[in-house]
Amino acid sequence: MQDLKVTSWQLFGHDRLYVNLPDGTAIGWADRGSGTITVLHPRYRDAVTDALARQVPDLPALVGEEAPAGPRSRPAPPPVPRIPPMRGMRKRGAAQEAPPVRGPAPEVDVAPDVDVTPAVDVAPVPGVAAPASEVVPAPEAVPVPDVAPAPEAVPAPEGVPASEVVPAQERPRRPAVLPALTPATDLASRRPGAQLREQLGESGTGALVRVATGALRRHKDADPRRGALAGERRVGAELKRLTRHGWRVLHSVPLPDGTEIGHLLIGPGGVFAVSTDHRPGASVRIAEGALHIDDGAPQPYELDGRPGARRARAALEAYCAFDVPVQTVLVFTGVTALEVASTPAGVRVCRERQLSVLTPLTGVFTPTQVERVYDVARNREAWPDA
Incomplete structure (x- = not known):
């Protein structure tokens, strides 16, 4: 995958190199301080290590180590959809419709610093149109930004004009x-x-x-x-x-x-x-x-x-x-x-x-x-x- 992007990020004592997909989604990072590589998706393990070795050749120690496998998310059980009754039909002996059955919220294990919101998709039933009130739209995925939050201002050293001092972590570049x-x-x-x-x-x-x-x-x-x-x-x-x-x-x-x-x-x-x-x-x-x-x-x-x-x-x-x-x-x-x-x-x-x-x-x-x-x-x- 030649289109992966490697960006540098330093803040709050961390010094990392993030590997991102072309759309900005982070798939892993290398931590300079601890000397480890974290992979968010197992299928990108080789792509992350190759991108770090190809674009940042000053990290031979990091690339040469075994990358810890990224945490795997447990698949959520499929929810039971609510099927509304068809017109003209009424279940005998039932005073009202049974309430929809909803399973417990799925548990998802994620890597640190990554916010993942599970999306619940209700499977449609053939021949039956679900009411608008029953359709739960899946939340939009929020990509991890390439640029870290703006760091705190650092006072200029003695003899250096403030306009010449730009924090090293402010504008990651390739x-x-x-x-x-x-x-x-x-x-x-x-x-x-x-x-x-x-x-x-x-x-x-x-x-x-x-x-x-x-x-x-x-x-x-x-x-x-x-x-x-x-x-x-x-x-x-x-x-x-x-x-x-x-x-x-x-x-x-x-x-x-x-x-x-x-x-x-x-x-x-x-x-x-x-x-x-x-x-x-x-x-x-x-x-x-x-x-x-x-x-x-x-x-x-x-x-x-x-x-x-x-x-x-x-x-x-x-x-x-x-x-x-x-x-x-x-x-x-x-x-x-x-x-x-x-x-x-x-x-x-x-x-x-x-x-x-x-x-x-x-x-x-x-x-x-x-x-x-x-x-x-x-x-x-x-x-x-x-």
Whole structure:
């Protein structure tokens, strides 16, 4: 059954993936927390597990387990219809018609969270038309909705505009299928400043050549790219400290146009696209869209509209069944002083040692969602269209 729909639903501590028929009727679900699959109708057992394995490949443990059989409804005994007397005929010795015989209400066992109302159908008797007052219409079936009830409002984390924070469970979507991760597509092994390393010949065969020729023992290289690489390393070291508190970090995420996102920080407080600006020995001040270096003339310096956060959000949401807001963090390294008059919403400016203020941020993602975002972000195949 290729038309089954899989939707994500999180509310009141539950984290489920519902499998629905094309008309919206739920036939089963997978519970991420307990690791079980519930099938509402036994004949859909294989269809439910196949749909979860095909459309949500990040659940191999759930799909591989034996799905508990869905509860079976006991068939209701057929009701005894009331047969009205034909015209012109009257039963001798009977003062009035016998009252209709009605059986007890049928008992139906249903799975939790599913409302099933039994419908009573009265079988017609050939040649006898039942009066309108005796016809009991069967109630209409109420399909289980695809979208869960609207969740309670979640306050926006510090520094995040309320308009940018959308609860992850508010709009379930069908994520695209991401190819399986391989050593060639895993970005988790990339080091900070990978692009700069390649340009400077400090990776692959270039590094071996430099060691063989003794280039590493020469006088200090004045190439500004070396200072920029040192700044990337400092920022990478500071971000690594956050991994002890439930955060995940990737370095040098490559983009199709040849640029890269310096660092991508993923955790309970959201996703942050981190970029580095190395200004050794400088006193920096940012005010009114201008950058002031020491006593020099101000230079135009826009903090808002940086493409890293926007492109990261588009790439991650394509493969996640929830919204993934991404903020911008600009880190100045090597400076003697940093003053920031104001920053746009969703943008942070700090020095490398101030990155620790991100550690206590929470309320955006659950631990399961953090791992899902990280699994998508580390796959190089998720970024070709970013």
